[in-house]
Amino acid sequence: MTPSSSEDSMKITHAEAIALNIPFYAEHVTRAMQRASTHDERVWVVRLETDNGLVGWADNHGQPSVDGLVGQNPASLINRDDIGFGAQVACLDLVGQDNGVPVHELLGVKLRDRCPISWWDIDMPPQDWVAEAEESLKRGYTTFKMKARPWRDIIAQTDAVAKVFPADYKFDVDFNGFLLNQAKAEITLQKLDENPNVGMYESPFYLHTDVDGARILRERVRKPIVEHYQDQYLRNDCCDGFVIGGGATDTRRTATLAAAHNKPFWLQLVGAGLTTTYAAHLGSVLSHAQLPYITCHELWEDDLLQEPIEVRDGYMPVPDAPGLGVSVDEEAIAKYRVDPAEPTPTQHYMAQKRILRVYWPGAGKAREWEFTAEPHYQQAFYAGNIPGFEQGVDLEVIEDDNSAAFQKRHEALLAQGR
Incomplete structure (x- = not known):
């Protein structure tokens, strides 16, 4: 549908970006998310008012810009990815309301009435992943995207969850490139292939670093490999599907290319309920948006x-x-609203001192590496300076106990750049 954009059409009269701090829904999620280098409690809401009394809404991961929107006709902005995700979704909301049609009619022709969606979690100890999988089942989910990290034993983690769930509950395992190369990936993925709950692998290593190796890996593992979309992956036919996200126009372009090569994908659009609802609208018009979408909205308590x-x-x-x-629950927005300059609980947590110990039994004794923050050991694993995904590997978080011994060790690690 092409909405009217004449001079007498509605205009935006007020635009604001509202900062919220929404706690995570459970203590073990808070513990894991605050340790990790990922998104935190901060959610942004975009609110647009128009001269005909409508209000358009969106939520956003990352601070949105609303500069330059006042005085504009939202219909002229709905295909403008450059205005930012939140502003674009809020404009789509306005134009749909003004024309009496759902957002999916502005994006294309609806092909499905329901869209797949997955639970998501950062790396956690096995017992916490079990708790998360149990919660996801209670809420109607059948898939769980797991962040595999080289400081955890991914075989032990997935085996622990598999013991208590039916075989049709699937784990989609995201390595974020931490397997580093085709050979290491082949060893690990072939082990995971034996777990009937494992469904797909995302970014076992970053495929653009070795496209030939990616093709070999695809031939030697049984389950699908997906990667964040790049045109070269289509040309080289080195993966089975894609992760796609971004603005409405670019996402539809990319989705069309994936469909032309019969490659399914999931939409990855991180945010709360408004973002998740938009993902359903968008995915409903994309033929190959067949894999469970990721929005992470389930992590927050509201x-x-x-x-x-x-x-x-x-x-x-x-x-x-x-x-x-x-x-929209405007009472919830008022409840969680904060000054944009106010730190999130995660930022408060990260400002405190701790020691993070990666360890596993090996060579007849416990092997240990210590760091002061997650980015330091991430870099060490990405550089290949510590063996990854070893049997029995785990992470211990040691909080500051104000002892002299802790301070001495922490200062020594900082001096080593760790």
Whole structure:
């Protein structure tokens, strides 16, 4: 659908970006997320008002810009990826409301009424992943995207979860490139192939670093390999599917290319309930958006909607009401609203001292490496300076106990750049 963009059409009269700090829903999630180098409690909400009394909404991971929106016709902005994700989604919400149509009609032709969605978690000890999988089942999920990290034993982690779940509950394992190369990836993925719950592998190593090796790996493992979209992966046919995200226009372009090569993909759009609802609208018009989407909205204790998104058998509904088709919980927005300069709880946590110990039994004794922050051991593993994914490897977090011994060790690690 092409909405009207004449001079007498609606105009944006007010635009604001609202900062929120939304706690994570469980203590073990907070513990893992605050340690990790990933997104935190900060969620941004974009709110646009128009001269005909409409309000458009979006939420955003990362601070959005609303500069230059006042005085504009939202219909002229809905295909403009350059205005930013939050502003674009809020404009789509406005244009849908103004024309009495759901957002999916502005994006294309709806092909499905329900879209797949996955649970997501950063790396955790096995017992915490078990708790997360149990919670996901209660909420209607059937897939779980797991962050595999070289300071954890991914075989032990997945085996622990598999012991208590049916075989049709799937784990999609994201390595973020930490297997480093084709040979190491082949060894690890062939072991995971034996677990019936394992569904897909994401970025075992970064495929662009060795496209030939990626093709070899694909031939030697049984389960699909997916990677963040690049044109060269289509040319070289070195993976089975893609991760796609971004602005509405570029996402549809990329989705068309993937479909032309019969490559399924999932949408990855991180945010709360409004972002997740938008993902359903967008995915409903993309033929090959067949793999479970990632939004991470389930991590926060509130999705900012009056009616939480209902996930059933791993699928969420596609709204057909005008705009995004959901009602925003403005009381929740008021509850979590903070000054943009206020630190998040994660930022407060990261400002404190701790020692992070990577260890496993090997060579007849415990092998140990210590660091003061996660980015330091991430770099060490990416550089190949510590063996990754060893049997029995684990991570211990030692918080500052104000002892002289702790201070001495922490200072020594800092002096070593660790």
